[in-house]
Amino acid sequence: MGTFFQFRLRIFIILATFLIPFTSVKAVEVIVHPSVDTQHLSSSQIRRIFTMRNKQWNNAQPIKVFVLANSSNTHKEFCIQKLEVFPYQLDKIWGKLLFSGLGEPPMVVNNVEQMIELVAKTPGSIGYVDKLPKDSGVKVMVVGNKDE
Amino acid sequence: MNKNAKSHYLLKGVNAVLLTVACLSISNALSAEWSVHGFAAQGVSKAANSNFINDDGKTSLNLTELGVNASYQFSPSIRLAGQAVYLNGGNRYEEGARIDYLLLDWTVATDFDSQLNLYIGRYKNQHWLYSSTRDVPHTRPSIILPQSVYYDIFRDVALGSDGIALAYTTMTDIGEIDLLWSYGKSPISDSASELLVSKYAQGDVNQDFTHQASIYYRPKSSAWQFGASVLDSDFNYTASSMEPFINADATSQRVMFNMLYSGQKWEFAAELLQERFLFNGFLSPDTHPDKKGQGFYLQSRYFVDDKWSVLARYDRFDTDKNDRKGHKLNAESGGYIPSYFGYIYDTTLGVKYRVANNWQIQAEYHWIEGRARLSPAIIPDLQVNNDKNWNMWAVQLMYWF
Numbered sequence: 001m002g003t004f005f006q007f008r009l010r011i012f013i014i015l016a017t018f019l020i021p022f023t024s025v026k027a028v029e030v031i032v033h034p035s036v037d038t039q040h041l042s043s044s045q046i047r048r049i050f051t052m053r054n055k056q057w058n059n060a061q062p063i064k065v066f067v068l069a070n071s072s073n074t075h076k077e078f079c080i081q082k083l084e085v086f087p088y089q090l091d092k093i094w095g096k097l098l099f100s101g102l103g104e105p106p107m108v109v110n111n112v113e114q115m116i117e118l119v120a121k122t123p124g125s126i127g128y129v130d131k132l133p134k135d136s137g138v139k140v141m142v143v144g145n146k147d148e
Numbered sequence: 149m150n151k152n153a154k155s156h157y158l159l160k161g162v163n164a165v166l167l168t169v170a171c172l173s174i175s176n177a178l179s180a181e182w183s184v185h186g187f188a189a190q191g192v193s194k195a196a197n198s199n200f201i202n203d204d205g206k207t208s209l210n211l212t213e214l215g216v217n218a219s220y221q222f223s224p225s226i227r228l229a230g231q232a233v234y235l236n237g238g239n240r241y242e243e244g245a246r247i248d249y250l251l252l253d254w255t256v257a258t259d260f261d262s263q264l265n266l267y268i269g270r271y272k273n274q275h276w277l278y279s280s281t282r283d284v285p286h287t288r289p290s291i292i293l294p295q296s297v298y299y300d301i302f303r304d305v306a307l308g309s310d311g312i313a314l315a316y317t318t319m320t321d322i323g324e325i326d327l328l329w330s331y332g333k334s335p336i337s338d339s340a341s342e343l344l345v346s347k348y349a350q351g352d353v354n355q356d357f358t359h360q361a362s363i364y365y366r367p368k369s370s371a372w373q374f375g376a377s378v379l380d381s382d383f384n385y386t387a388s389s390m391e392p393f394i395n396a397d398a399t400s401q402r403v404m405f406n407m408l409y410s411g412q413k414w415e416f417a418a419e420l421l422q423e424r425f426l427f428n429g430f431l432s433p434d435t436h437p438d439k440k441g442q443g444f445y446l447q448s449r450y451f452v453d454d455k456w457s458v459l460a461r462y463d464r465f466d467t468d469k470n471d472r473k474g475h476k477l478n479a480e481s482g483g484y485i486p487s488y489f490g491y492i493y494d495t496t497l498g499v500k501y502r503v504a505n506n507w508q509i510q511a512e513y514h515w516i517e518g519r520a521r522l523s524p525a526i527i528p529d530l531q532v533n534n535d536k537n538w539n540m541w542a543v544q545l546m547y548w549f
Contacts, residue, residue: 038260044319044368045260053317053324055224058260062224071454071505084369088451089410095287095548100272100280101229101249102265102315104183104219 026130028078031116031138035061035123040142047083049126051093052103057124065106066118066127074112074130082128082143186216189285191544193238193292199532200522200540201238210238211544213285215248225255235283239523240292240300242340248272248283249308262318272308274315274328275362275377277406277419279306285546289417289449290498290512292542294463295521296443297404297419301343302525305381309334309358326364333357345430346527350388351395357382375406385430396429413451420444422469430526439468459498459512466491467520474518488536489528492518506548514540 030046032038038058041049048054049063056062068075070087079087094105109115112129119127120137132140191211195201202208217231230250236243251269258264273279281287282298292300299306311332318325333355336344341353362377379402387393406419426438443465451457466472467490474490498512519533 044324048261048319048324053263054258054260055255055263056258056260069505086410086412092287095284096281098185099187099215099217099231099284099287100274101217101219101231101251101267102253102274102280104221 026074026077028074028081028128028130029132030078030082030126030128030141030143031119031132031136032127032141033119033121033123033125034137034139036126036139036141038141040144042144043082043084046143047085050083050090050106051085052097052105061124064122064125066109066115066122066125067106068112068115068128069108069110074128077130078128181221182218183220184216184218185549187213187284187286187546187548188215189213189544189546191291191542193540193542195538195540197532197535198516198519198522198538198540199239199529200538201240203239203529203532205532208238210236210243211291211542212236213283213546215284217248225258227253229253233283237300239343241303242337242343246304262316265315267313267315270308270310271313271330271332273306273330273360274313275330275360275379276404277375277408277417282307284548285510285544286508286548289447289459290461290496291510291544292496292512292514292540294419294445294447294461294496295492295494296445296463296465297421299521301521301523304340305334305336305355305358307334311357321368323365323367323370325366327362328364329361331357331359343523344525345385346393346524347529348391348527349385349393349524350391351393352386353383354386355381355383371410373408373410375408377404377406378402379404393431394429394433396427398425398427400425415449415451417447417449418444440470441465441467442469455502457500459496459500461494461496461498463494463496464492465520485528485530486519486536488517489519489522489533492516492520507546509543509545511543512541516540 036057050065054063070091076087079085079090097103098105109118112131115127115129116136116138119125192207192209193201193211194207196205198205202210213233213235215231215233217229219227219229221227231248232245233248234245235241247270249270249272251267251271254266256264256266276297278288278293278298282293309330309332311330313328313330316327336353336355338352341349344353358379358381360377360379362375364373364375366373381400383398385396387395401424402421404419404421409416421443423441425441428436445461445463447459447461449457449459468477471477471490474487477485477490478487493516495515496512498510500508500510502508516538517536522528522533
């Protein structure tokens with residue numbers, strides 16, 4: 001029994017080694033507070049929101065942006081998949097705004113759970129997650145290259 | 149400056165920053181609309197046989213930068229933002245505490261794809277690639293910026309002004325466009341006058357105005373950004389009756405182009421400038437020099453991983469485009485000013501390491517030929533700067549929150 005278990009474990013490890021590079025690229029979802037009535041964002045539009053160049057929604061509601069820490073893999077995936085920029089570029093833009101008086105960087109949250117909680121209770125807010133439980137109280141935003 | 153005066157300024161600077169932090173922390177606890185951030189950096193640098201950092205060319209700790217900023221959002225369209233800094237860069241610029249910016253930011257018009265902002269108060273120069281945060285260590289590509297564009301002696305004059313600025317950003321079918329315009333004047337203190345003109349100048353330098361405009365364009369689905377800017381500024385010098393110099397007025401004008409490529413592993417940046425400088429008076433009523441200087445830098449950065457990045461840059465400036473080797477400068481001064489004061493070529497290698505989330509250490513080495521862009525700008529220091537070639541290094545540890 002013991003050797004069979006070890007064999008199965010070895011097979012599992014071998015398979016996992018192959019799968020990890022694929023599974024580590026998670027699909028990231030953009031989430032907004034249910035009060036946001038915009039249904040779709042182009043890549044340029046979402047990039048303008050996260051670089052703090054666009055401060056209000058179509059209906060004049062102020063936008064509140066939440067992000068995960070720079071070191072988070074979900075943040076890196078979000079930058080590349082949705083914003084089409086690299087995390088260092090965002091960091092540079094936020095630093096420039098903040099230390100030259102032109103704006104505030106987004107609020108950094110601790111984890112995905114806190115992200116969902118804050119987006120669910122803050123009108124006009126936007127964030128992103130790598131997994132979304134049912135009945136999370138947030139709306140998923142469609143993001144695509146409609147403008148390209 | 150003697151030691152007592154120096155420590156007096158240091159204390160004044162630190163006190164100002166601490167007081168601001170204390171006041172703002174209290175306010176921060178009281179209201180969610182407040183936001184407070186800051187930075188602190190200390191470094192070591194050396195420019196042997198040059199007065200770029202200090203007069204004796206020895207290893208120097210005069211590389212201190214402290215700052216704290218706060219902003220308050222009155223309404224979705226109006227906010228107040230300010231930053232106080234204490235800086236010490238040795239001879240590179242005036243040492244001491246100052247208000248870096250203090251502005252009222254009014255979002256005049258906005259829709260989903262465009263925004264127009266008006267800034268009133270002391271605003272920072274947003275027109276060049278690194279001008280707005282040249283005094284914020286972790287936002288710079290290197291500790292010492294390319295002197296062709298970011299001439300340290302002109303730092304206070306070029307960093308920002310008291311006046312008004314307008315910024316418009318829009319997304320179009322071909323990409324994003326930013327337009328910026330500003331009009332104001334910068335205060336110039338007595339010690340800054342010394343750096344600008346001469347150690348022996350006892351009069352006052354004043355700026356009448358500085359007028360700037362720029363455009364930035366980021367094509368759709370491209371990693372490139374292109375920009376252009378213009379500057380026009382007038383100064384005057386009121387001589388003291390105790391000195392050999394006489395009243396003068398001066399004009400400085402700049403035309404610049406820049407580009408930036410941001411890839412996953414590589415970043416390329418370049419800025420190109422032509423600078424016209426003319427003045428009447430100062431040495432004699434018949435002195436009317438009118439020179440056009442030209443310069444550029446090419447810079448590449450490679451991001452090894454999340455923590456390490458390296459930089460290589462070539463920076464060049466010729467004070468007079470019709471006298472690139474400074475022979476005329478030498479001849480016109482009767483052999484007094486060596487020709488190598490007519491240009492500066494700086495090759496730089498640098499490295500950056502992110503120690504932790506908000507901690508970074510930076511180091512760089514500069515191989516330099518020529519002595520243009522040193523202080524004082526008008527009457528050069530010939531005693532220390534007696535060789536065409538010189539080198540410089542700097543290491544700085546920085547923290548921000």
